Amino acid sequence: MRCRIIKDFRFEAAQTLPNLPGHHKCTQMHGHSFKVEIAIEGEVDPHIGWVYDHAEISKAMKPLLDRMDHAYLNEIEGLENPTIENMAAWLWRKLSPQLPGLCEIVIYETPTARCVFRGEF
Numbered sequence: 001m002r003c004r005i006i007k008d009f010r011f012e013a014a015q016t017l018p019n020l021p022g023h024h025k026c027t028q029m030h031g032h033s034f035k036v037e038i039a040i041e042g043e044v045d046p047h048i049g050w051v052y053d054h055a056e057i058s059k060a061m062k063p064l065l066d067r068m069d070h071a072y073l074n075e076i077e078g079l080e081n082p083t084i085e086n087m088a089a090w091l092w093r094k095l096s097p098q099l100p101g102l103c104e105i106v107i108y109e110t111p112t113a114r115c116v117f118r119g120e121f
């Protein structure tokens with residue numbers, strides 16, 4: 001049996017988007033309450049009854065959340081231009097070596113705006 005497991009995370013962070021035209025409001029520093037969904041797909045172990053412990057996802061995310069939460073994202077190496085698209089790609093590069101079956105990362109920067117990334121570089 002194959003299943004997709006999804007774990008949600010939240011963090012608060014500040015950002016500017018430096019590559020936008022100067023008149024764009026997002027060139028000003030501002031903050032978001034980000035939500036991240038990490039999805040893993042795989043075979044369910046027939047004895048244990050799970051793909052793998054979703055605590056493994058939390059473990060892999062912890063150092064990344066520690067860096068991003070209440071941070072100015074632009075100061076993090078690789079996030080100098082922290083659009084949600086670039087943030088999703090950054091997370092993918094960090095997580096994929098540790099999380100077999102990683103299949104989708106969704107980042108919400110507001111309740112109505114999100115990016116879905118499936119590892120297609």
Ligand SMILES: Nc1nc2c(c(=O)[nH]1)N=C([C@H](O)[C@H](O)COP(=O)(O)OP(=O)(O)OP(=O)(O)O)CN2
Nearest residue numbers: 015017025026030082083084085109110112113115
């Ligand atoms: N494709 C992307 N578009 C935008 C991004 C992004 O990362 N990828 N980011 C932003 C800014 O971060 C901005 O702060 C988003 O804030 P928001 O209030 O959602 O901006 P809007 O004016 O577009 O939202 P409304 O719901 O229309 O008020 C912008 N775009």
Ligand SMILES: [Zn+2]
Nearest residue numbers: 015026030032
């Ligand atoms: Zn923003």
